[in-house]
Amino acid sequence: MPNLIKAIVCLFRRDLTVALRRSTDILTPLVFFTIVVSLFPLGLGPEPSVLRTIAPGVIWVAALLATMLSLNRLFANDYADGTLEQMALAPYPLTVLVLVKIASHWALTGLPLVLISPLLALQMHLPESAISTLIFTLLLGTPVLSLLGAVGAALTLGLRGGGVLVSLLVLPLYTPVLIFGAGAVAGVVADIDIQAHYSLLGAFLVLALTFAPWAAAAALRVSLD
């Protein structure tokens, strides 16, 4: 068992190190997120009341798209240089290793999105009470996006046109998270009780945490065949 824990720690640190050496990969989704959100006032006009009503949906959709753009990074490099095959051969359950990779992916994409979101919320004139809700729902929701996205990334590994394909597979699965994530923020703006939104987002997280690594590992085994 200590070996497994050691492997987990090693893999997590390795993934972080590799990603930080190529820091543009981390910054690109983040910049994309900011630009997409900033485009909406330009398209719709700077009316604060309009921006306030669309802000929850816009920020959440932009977070969905930014996560999706970064999914390619999850397995593709390791697949190209053969590391992934070694992981599949390693004496540790592939499911656990996949979960570690997802965790490091979230730490490098989901977490920065959460951290920058208050800035965008201010830009979109969200009231202060809604900003904390936005942060908490993103904290609960972005791991789900990474987990579900891992399944899509594993399925499309090494396929031609994988980047567009992954969006086709993953975006329909993201709808529940979008509904409740954006719904909670909009609920605070409209002064509705949002306890249920938090509970359901938490439930999605538990569900995805239970099944997604397993499905992603199975998909990786198919892709590595």
Add this chain to the structure above:
Amino acid sequence: MHKYASPKFFYSLAGRMTPWLGGVTALLLLSGLYLGLFVAPPDYQQGESYRIMFIHVPAAWMSMFVYMLMAGSGAVALVWNIKLAEIFASCSAPIGASFTFLALVTGSLWGKPMWGTWWVWDARLTSELILFFLYIGYMALEASIDDPRRAARASAILALVGVVNIPVIHFSVQWWNTLHQPASVSKMGVPTIATSMLIPLLLMALAFTVYFFVAVLIRMRNDILERERHTGWVAQMLESKP
């Protein structure tokens, strides 16, 4: 049991079954349409246009049912490695997608006289739309993998993930819909449906189900021929039938 699962045996069995099932489909379809279009009385609220229901509701039912079948046979293919189950799953996807598309189109045609617009973000229509996207993703994934065995396994995993998500998506959309449209128009205006309308509806649902099996059998026969084209029995059959 293994005999039935061999593509060669299944090919001839399916060939013998399709004419019979096709006849049953035609019979059910004609009687369902006759009862639905001519015998059933017009609805007191919706007039004649409610008759779209006899196509729309069975198509919507089938769109869900086919996805379940697809995921189920995908699971069978993954666990027991049965080729026929893979072929069934890949052949039923386009048919299921067509049912979903039909449900969307008829729903929109129904919406025009009922609600005055072609599209309403009604809970059922929206989850049907997302189901359509799931079908498209499934077919796109399958089409982009060249090796058919690998394609079948990858898309089976996707179908299983989708099947877990369908109820979640459905209830999320329903919740979202009630939040945004408190006075949402319920599609099946009447909670209890008159027998004279129920019988044609059930006949049509049955007709759609049998039709699905006819269509899937025909597609499977083509698929089997294509996959097995290098084997002896296909060559023999092609020689004997010029």
